[in-house]
Each structure stands twice: as C-alpha cells, then as structure tokens.
Amino acid sequence: MSADWPILSLTIWLPIIGGMLVLAGGDKAPNITRWLAVIVSVATFLVSLPLWSGFDPATAQMQFVERAPWIATFHIEYHLGVDGISMPLILLTTFISILVIIAGWEVITYKPSQYMAAFLVMEGVMVGVFSALDAMLFYVFWEAMLIPMFLIIGVWGGPNRVYATIKFFLYTFLGSVFMLVALIYMYFKSGNMEILGFHGLKLDLTEQILIFIAFLLAFAVKVPMWPVHTWLPDAHVEAPTGGSVILAAIMLKIGGYGFLRFSLPITPDASNELDWLIIAMSLIAVVYIGFVALVQQDMKKLIAYSSIAHMGFVTLGFFIVFIIFARTDVTGGAVLGIEGGMVQMISHGFISAAMFLCVGVLYDRMHSRMIKDYGGVVNSMPWFAAFMVFFAMSNAGLPGTSGFVGEFMVILASFRADFWFAFLAATTLIVGAAYTLWMVKRVVFGEVANHHVAELEDINKREALVLGSLAIAVLVLGLWPAPLVEVMDVTVRNLLAHVAVSKL
C-alpha cells in the first residue's frame, strides 16, 4: 500500500519542526513550552498510528514508500519506507517519546525549552533512522542522533556528565565512521545508495567479512555488546531520567535494527562465517554482565547492565539462525529466533523505560540513586511500590509480562541450535531474577531505612499516568503478543529466505 499522505515524512519532521518551535518559544513561559512539547509529541504519535492500522502484514515489501532525489549526481535519495521490522520500532519511538516529555515535566527547571526541543528533535531523527531506505540518509539520521543526546546528557546530567557524554559520543562516532567507509565502498559496487539494492549485491567473502566487521563496530557499540558496552553504564548513570529512557528504550534498538537491516542481508556469508563471534559475545553479555549487574550499588547502573544482558538475547536470537539452518534445515526455529529478538527489543523498550522512570521517580525525591539510601519505600509510597515490583517482575521475565515472551522465544530457538547455548541463555532467568528482585527487596521492602524515606510522597497523577501506560503496554504484549508477531512474520520469513541464500 502506498500512502496518500507522506506519513513517514510527517512523523519525522513534525517533531523536529515542533522542537524548533519549542526552542524558539524560550523559557519565559515554561508551562506553555511544556504543553506545546506534549502536544507535538502526542500529535506525532497520532500521525504515526496509521502506520499500524494501514500496514499490510501479508507482504514483505516496503510500505508507505516515499521517494525523491536528494543528491542527484551521486544517486542519493530521500527514500523512506517501512516493513514489519521497522514499523513496530517507529511506534515504540513515538510512544516512548510522549512519556519522556511528560516525565520531564516539572523535574527539569534549567532551560526546559532546550530540553524538550532536544527530545523532540531526537524523536524525529530516530524515526528517520528506522524508516530510511537510502544508506546515506540512514547514516545522516544515525549520526545526527548523537548531537541531541550529547547535549541531553551533558547539560542535564549528573556530576560526572561531561566524561560520560564525551565517552558516549566518541564511542558511537568511532563505531559509525567505519560503517560509513563500508557504505561508500558498496556505493561504488552498486552505483547507488539503496539499502535494498545492497541486499542483492554480489560480494566475495573477504569483502563481506570486512564490511561485516565495519557494521559490527557500528552496531555492537550501539546495542551495546560486550566488550564495547562500557560507555553505556556511564551514560545511563549520568543522563537525566528522560535521556536514560530514550537511550535504553530506543537507541539500543537501533543497533539491533541495524543487524537486521544491514549485517544479515548484506553480508549473509560473513554473518554465517562469524556467527560464533556474535553468539559468544551475546552469551558473555547474558551471563557475565548479568553477574556484573548483581553487584551494582547504583540502581541506574544496575538497570544499565541489565539492559546489556537483555540486548544480548536480541543479538543471540538474530545470529543463531545459521546454526539452526545447518542443524535442522527448517526455517521455523530460525524465524522464532529473529522474531524472539524483535519481541525482546520492543518489550525491553517498555520495561527498561519503566525501570528508569521508576528510578527517576525516586531520584527526584531523594536525589540519590544508591540502593543503600533506600529501604522500606513501600511504607511511604505504596502505589509506586506496586508499579516498581510489577516492572521488576517483568524485567526478570515473569510469564504474563512482555519480558517473558521474547526471552522464551529466543531460548526455545537456541535449543534448536545447541543445548548449551540455550542452557547459558536460560541462566538469565535465574540471574536476572536475582539482581532485579534483590534490588527491589533492598529498595522497596524491609524496614523504613531513614527519615527521608519515611517522608517520601507517593507518585502524583502525572507519574501514575506514565507508569500506568507502560504497565498496560507490558501486560498487553505479555498476554497477547500475537498481533506484533503477525505484523513482522512475513518480513522476517522473507529476510531469512534471503539470508539462507549464499551470495558467493
């Protein structure tokens, strides 16, 4: 189906232009600024809804395609479109962005207009990343994303924010410039910058491996995978709550998306050749990082490490497909792996957002993220405690919540590949439960630790709205994931059929 309306362009440019308006409004009337920002983000979400309702799940073709020449002499185009992989991620972006704007409502007092504008611009740019079908357009959005995030962490972050934000920027920049060279290389091979054209490009194994490594640098940093994950805990800890939410909920997904859109289809043979590397890195992330999370003293750091572990599932799900191919010759298991990874990405988007928002709620009141400063929060904040426990359970993968679905699918798929992969991956059910629930135990339950905790006020309506809507999302996805899986099914099968064919 082609769109009568340029829905994707609207979803990209509405928040960016809205953000500029918010910026121009200045800080003289912060409430108007905030309302304007909320209106823009809600409007963007509404504009993006037809992507779901008008989506045709029966085809793997790109939908809502928009195409216009951009840099004609180099055959670089403004080419947008979505398939079953990118569409859910776009909706996740527009949904989470509203919550982030609301979550920053009265918390941000320093230059709120710049804060809101940065998030709105970032929303548009992230949608651009997910919908770009021209590699150069993708790269422009991909890099442009760094600028608002750099400012968000650096301006509104914690005490060590400068270190964290520069580390974040340089790490990501380092990863992506090599991808740029790979893209240029393929441009000379194919004569244009079409991502879908790259999919069919013939490349020999050496080329594929080099290109694969260039992509891996870019995406592994973004995901982040062990051992290039070290920017994430710093960035998360120092970022303001909204920044952490966007980082965990959406930016990390961009790395995962990159694997599906670039690495697997463009370099299938290299992916096949090097899948052991990714699988090993993923399993280390799942197991080792899980244990690292266990010993954290800082709640945000703990959730950050838990994010890395959860993202390990995503990459595991994406790259076990080759072993499943080799072992069973049935695509069913492979489909399960990739779809599990996708579900895990969406679900982690909700859950990590919720966890960071929970920590944000506490931090706004106590100005501490240290677990030891808390204890017995349930006594003064019963409603909050209910939410926090619920989200912690879903983070640990409790059946009935969305956290369970993705992990279960990936573990199931891993069994088809190798028992030991599945075994190692499944340890997360124990370790994940341990670190999350132990944190909840120390923070929420027990005796009231000190008089600060005793004086805490329960969440207000604004916070309840934010956490409540996330709770609904987590529950719906946990109990009835079928619509999401159906939307992506044809696309994933098509991708696998493509990946299964060697390019050599």
Next chain:
Amino acid sequence: MNFDITTLIPVLPEIYLLTLASVVLLVDIMLRDDQRLLTYILAQAGLAAGLVLLLVLPGEGKTVVFSGHYVRDAMGDVLKIALFVTAFGAFLYSKDYLRARKLFKGEFYVLGLLALLGMSVMISANSFLSLYLGLELLALSLYAMVAFDRDSPAGSEAAMKYFILGAVASGMLLYGISMIYGATGSLIFGEVSKGVAQADRLVLVFGLVFVVIGLAFKLGAVPFHMWVPDVYEGSPTATTLFIGSIPKIAAFAMAMRLLVDGLGGLHEDWQGMLIILAVLSMAVGNVFALAQGNIKRMLAYSTISHVGFLMLGVLSGTPSGYSSAMFYAIVYAIMALGAFGILILLSREGFEADRLLDLKGLNQRSPWFAAMMMLFMFSMAGVPPTVGFFAKLFVLQAVVGVNLTWLALVAVFFSIIGAFYYLRIVKLMYFDKPDSDVALEAGWDTKLGLSVNGLAMLYFGMFPASLLSVCQVTFG
C-alpha cells in the same frame, strides 16, 4: 600587434579589483579618522558590486588570454564568487574588532583587496609565471596584515616568521618551476602538460618535488606547517579570520592549476607525495589540536587537518575527486569564517577571546550564538546534518573510488580524534558555567552575518546538492 579590447573582458574581475583597491586607497587618504567608516562601506559596496559583476559576466567554456598566461573557466568563476563572498564576510566580522582596538584603518581594506586580487590571479593563472605573481601579491599583503597591530610583539614575530618561511617556500617553488621549465621548455600549463611526455623524467620529478614542497608550505600541510599555529595565534583575530578562511580557496586553485592543469602527466608521482602529506597532516593536525589551550592555535591545527582532507580529493585524480576537493575548500572557508567570527564576537575592547575557556557558558550568555558555534564545530567535526559531513563524505567517496580504501580508513580514524576537540568546545559552551555575564557587544550587521553563516551550515547540510552541482559542473 592588433589589440582588441574585448580580449580584456575575461580579465574584468581582476581589473575591477585593482581599480577598487586603488580607489579605496585614494579615498582613504582624504578621510579623517572619524570618517573611516566610509572606507569600509566603500570596500564592502565594491565587493558586492564585484560579486554582481562576476555573476553577470558572460562566460562559456574556457577562454585563454594574455598569450596563454591567463585563463577564465568555470572553476575560476565559481572560486572567485566564493572568494568575494567570504571576503565580504571577513570584512564584515572584523569591523567592530578593528574599531575597538584602534586598528580601524583604511590599509586593512586596501591590503585585503590586494590579497584578494592576488588570489584571483592565482585562480585564473594559466602559467607558472602568473601563478607566482598572484601568489606573491597574496603573500606580501598577508605579511603586512599579520603585522597590522604595530605595537604587538606577537604580531611582529608572527609576521617575521611568516615572511621568512614564506620566502623560503617561494624559493623552493621557483626552483622547482625552473627545473620544469628547463625540462619542458615552457611556462604555460597547457604547453607544459604536452611537454611532460617527452621531457626527461628525472628532471621533471626533481622539479615536481620542489613544486609540491612550495605548495605544501602555502597550504600549511605537514611537515611544512610550522608557521600556521604561530601566525594564527600572533595575528590580530581580524587577520587570522582572513588568513584562516579565504586563502584556502586560492590554495586549492593553485593545487589544481599546478598539479592537474600543468603536471597532470605526473599524476602517479605527485599522488604518492600528496598521500604522505595528507596522512601526516591529518595525523599531526588532529593530534596536536588536542593539546592546545589557545583556541586560535587549536583552529590552526584543525586547519592543518582539514588541508589533509582537502588533499585527499585532489590526489584521487578524478573529476569527482576535484569537485569534492573544491566543495571541501569552499565549505571549509565558510566554516572557518564563522568559527573565527564567533571569536571576534566574544572579544571586546581590551579583551581578547582566544582561550578555549573564554567560550565557557556561552549557552547562558547567548543561546543563539552558542547554537551557531555548535553548528560550526559539528560541521568541522563532520557530523551530519551539517555540511561538513558532506564535504568529508564526498572526499572519502573520491578516494574509495580510486581503490584507496585504506586511505579513507586512515582519514576517518583521525577524524574521530578530531571530533574530540570540537566536542570540547561544545562542552565548554553548553556544560560549563560562564565566568562573566558581560553581554556580547556586536552590531546587528555582525550578528546577522554570523546567523546567516551558521544557518548556511545547516542549509547546505540538508541540501548539499545545490552547492555540489555547482562544483561538479566545473569539472564536466
């Protein structure tokens, strides 16, 4: 010999510039100190009129006049337009600065215009002789501009260094030219390129080495870059602004005329030399810039690294490489103009904004100009959606296109290092508290100019095709 006055039409821009410089000089003599503004207005109006002249001047294909010493072609036209625009910006930004320091003298504009004339001649040079004439006119004007603040020891020292090293470089260049002349028997580029095939290879390459050294000196490429940081630091910021931006356009033209028009037959030889220069420039420029506390020095090292990038486009030896280098040169001139313009904006009477720390907390003092500076910095670092990214992209595309992918990898590696010191500026502006709350003093004209300049970074970043197509037309 029959003299046909119409043969002078292609040379009109240069004739016009010379006339303008002379008129400005004469008018300035008759003015009292408090009427000096007239000189400025005259110079600016002259530049604006010259720009119109360039735009309406008929020009098709390639015209060679003055017995082959002068050429008018599409590349020259575009570069001259860029020259006039950036010079207009440079005069605009420096006005308030010069006034606040009692340096608001007519000579600045006369010298500036003469430098412009020199660059214009370089751009249109079709022989070693006219190229050298233009180069010397440019260099002599710049030496004087560096020492423009007579009472500043740093300025005099910088001018002295610049003069001596510049003279050495000119000597090298001339020596190389004499070798090539000896081997090919001509000074005209067209003849030289024909003669290259039959000439003695050894003598030619020997001459080429000296020509490239001379060129590298003028460009400020490593290892011939020693003068750049000292000159940038020692000059009054108004002069740094001028030197740091506009001559890059002329230097690009010089490289094109010398290496491509004249010595295109030796492409394989100079390609290797330029690769060495480019890699060294990118490495030294980016790494040394990290350690600078003085922002003018930092920008000097940043220039060196940008020169390295620019050379990547030239050394690829393809039309798309040349047009990408041209794009880079023009974009860099505009970027540097803006970055130094912000420094001028921050300086005021009795206060020189030349330390990195002077940028602290700019976002609180003036969010708008902090945003503009941020655009300049991200553009220099090559982060989309600013135009600096596309400048780098096109150059990288050119080198990958000639199977020098490893060079592209080296280039992006050093640009990561480079990103750090640009980010540090953004960090100082946005994350730190200001030391003083003094409001920025600047006329509306400077502010308007800087805003246009900053937004241009974004505009050309979103629509790079507009500028790129202009550059590409010139190389067919």
